[in-house]
Amino acid sequence: MSSQVTYQSTRGGSSNFSFEDAVLKGLANDGGLFIPSEIPKLPEGWKEKWSSLSFPELAYEIMSLYIPRSEISAEELKDLAARSYATFRHPETTPLKKLNNGINVLELFHGPTFAFKDVALQFLGNLFEFFLTRKNGDKPEEERDHLTVVGATSGDTGSAAIYGLRGKKDVSVFILFPEGRVSPVQEAQMTTVTDPNVHCVTVAGVFDDCQDLVKQVFGDAEFNRKHHVGAVNSINWARILAQITYYFYAYLSLYKQNKDVKVRFVVPTGNFGDILAGYYAKEMGLPTEKLVIATNENDILDRFFHTGRYEKADTSKGPVTGPVCAKETYSPAMDILVSSNFERYLWYLARQQVAPNHTDSEACEILAKWMNEFKTNGSVAVRPEVLDAARKDFVSERVDNETTIATIKKVYETDKYVLDPHTAVGVEATTRRMKEAGAEGTTFVSLSTAHPAKFDAAVNLALSSFEGYNFETQVMPREFHGLKDAERRVIFSGAPRIEVIKQIVEINLEREKKMTV
Numbered sequence: 107m108s109s110q111v112t113y114q115s116t117r118g119g120s121s122n123f124s125f126e127d128a129v130l131k132g133l134a135n136d137g138g139l140f141i142p143s144e145i146p147k148l149p150e151g152w153k154e155k156w157s158s159l160s161f162p163e164l165a166y167e168i169m170s171l172y173i174p175r176s177e178i179s180a181e182e183l184k185d186l187a188a189r190s191y192a193t194f195r196h197p198e199t200t201p202l203k204k205l206n207n208g209i210n211v212l213e214l215f216h217g218p219t220f221a222f223k224d225v226a227l228q229f230l231g232n233l234f235e236f237f238l239t240r241k242n243g244d245k246p247e248e249e250r251d252h253l254t255v256v257g258a259t260s261g262d263t264g265s266a267a268i269y270g271l272r273g274k275k276d277v278s279v280f281i282l283f284p285e286g287r288v289s290p291v292q293e294a295q296m297t298t299v300t301d302p303n304v305h306c307v308t309v310a311g312v313f314d315d316c317q318d319l320v321k322q323v324f325g326d327a328e329f330n331r332k333h334h335v336g337a338v339n340s341i342n343w344a345r346i347l348a349q350i351t352y353y354f355y356a357y358l359s360l361y362k363q364n365k366d367v368k369v370r371f372v373v374p375t376g377n378f379g380d381i382l383a384g385y386y387a388k389e390m391g392l393p394t395e396k397l398v399i400a401t402n403e404n405d406i407l408d409r410f411f412h413t414g415r416y417e418k419a420d421t422s423k424g425p426v427t428g429p430v431c432a433k434e435t436y437s438p439a440m441d442i443l444v445s446s447n448f449e450r451y452l453w454y455l456a457r458q459q460v461a462p463n464h465t466d467s468e469a470c471e472i473l474a475k476w477m478n479e480f481k482t483n484g485s486v487a488v489r490p491e492v493l494d495a496a497r498k499d500f501v502s503e504r505v506d507n508e509t510t511i512a513t514i515k516k517v518y519e520t521d522k523y524v525l526d527p528h529t530a531v532g533v534e535a536t537t538r539r540m541k542e543a544g545a546e547g548t549t550f551v552s553l554s555t556a557h558p559a560k561f562d563a564a565v566n567l568a569l570s571s572f573e574g575y576n577f578e579t580q581v582m583p584r585e586f587h588g589l590k591d592a593e594r595r596v597i598f599s600g601a602p603r604i605e606v607i608k609q610i611v612e613i614n615l616e617r618e619k620k621m622t623v
């Protein structure tokens with residue numbers, strides 16, 4: 107049966123959008139995020155039917171539950187999934203690696219840019235191309251629909267989006283990143299792509315400034331209409347959708363070994379996109395226990411699950427004066443204060459507050475009020491019963507810098523396996539949860555979100571004292587050889603200013619146009 111799902115904004119201003127509209131718009135006009143009109147349930151006998159499927163075949167099955175056939179036919183979707191994962195280096199796409207302490211590390215870094223973002227962004231790049239080719243056919247240049255992607259990155263989304271979109275027709279991509287706050291490899295991966303449709307822009311600020319600029323670009327109705335702005339960040343629903351697959355794939359790999367397996371996922375978290383995909387998987391019917399959020403010292407989410415206050419500054423020790431911004435840690439891709447996808451989860455919490463006899467629009471009203479309060483005061487508190495409901499879905503752990511390095515060391519000692527610092531945050535959180543009463547008999551899956559070679563400084567800090575350890579020969583993949591010395595193209599935008607960003611976009615779009623005529 108074909109999916110009947112449509113898409114609506116978390117803030118109530120827009121509903122009944124097609125999948126295509128939700129993907130191409132990225133963010134709703136009212137500033138809300140697109141969510142599906144319902145969370146589809148799993149088909150009868152799914153475990154048996156799906157356990158022998160390859161990753162792309164499984165992706166096709168899951169995506170089919172969210173994408174009406176009238177929009178993308180079965181053949182087209184199969185082809186999109188197959189092409190998106192053909193670029194991965196591992197035959198299982200996202201394999202599990204079992205450590206000696208029993209933790210299953212879910213390796214999500216076998217795609218072109220060595221981070222979990224590739225799982226969704228290879229797909230999203232192909233999806234944009236599919237929709238634009240269908241719209242544009244062989245129309246002349248001046249009549250073609252052109253998508254201007256504007257994205258923010260703390261290091262990984264940027265390169266994954268660039269690799270997913272480089273050289274694609276009718277798309278330009280502008281990636282904003284915080285100057286000096288991404289790793290040298292991440293910066294090189296982005297800025298050494300010199301295709302004419304790719305533009306990397308540094309911002310003298312932090313990731314949250316970049317993310318805020320992107321949201322301002324989307325909020326400028328005239329600019330958006332003129333340039334048709336698109337999103338590659340996890341505000342784009344297709345990002346979340348594509349990430350659901352690996353929760354099922356990991357579960358089914360374990361289920362094949364033990365039909366009674368009890369699984370628990372632990373997710374290094376920043377913008378809440380990766381773990382939100384796990385939440386959707388669970389709500390669809392994936393048998394998993396509460397999801398574990400693992401944060402670094404930028405712990406807004408960890409504080410929420412302890413206090414019920416979603417607030418930028420930690421006010422637990424008294425009022426905070428002056429600007430609040432993300433700390434620099436060894437896991438820079440998670441140096442995020444405002445977790446933009448948390449809005450989607452808050453919508454479901456708001457929905458539970460008004461259930462069962464009320465409408466979605468009442469949930470949107472509550473959510474919009476929460477988000478306005480957060481925007482105005484940098485803080486919003488939920489009632490104790492809302493926090494109790496949230497704690498039924500998630501628990502959280504905060505892992506500091508020192509422990510991150512100690513975890514990389516410990517796992518190298520026991521397994522000769524090198525963790526990247528983000529994965530180390532997750533592995534430490536997993537170790538803590540395994541020691542909890544009642545955890546016996548549970549199989550823990552800890553998501554590995556990046557390859558360690560992307561974060562040489564932290565990895566070398568942890569491992570250089572080991573005899574025989576050699577980063578170049580043991581950690582660095584051959585794909586990174588010569589990367590740091592390759593030609594680069596980058597635009598410096600200075601302090602975060604929306605007018606400057608818009609000007610950069612317009613000047614470079616004009617240049618691109620001239621190059622195609």
Ligand SMILES: Cc1ncc(COP(=O)(O)O)c(C=O)c1O
Nearest residue numbers: 262376377378379380439528555
């Ligand atoms: C390596 C790595 N780990 C973890 C995260 C956190 O994921 P999310 O932002 O989806 O919570 C990110 C960035 O998003 C990342 O790049």
Ligand SMILES: N[C@@H](CCOP(=O)(O)O)C(=O)O
Nearest residue numbers: 259260261262263339340439
């Ligand atoms: N950690 C991310 C930050 C952007 O998050 P996204 O998942 O919303 O794209 C990065 O590496 O860029």
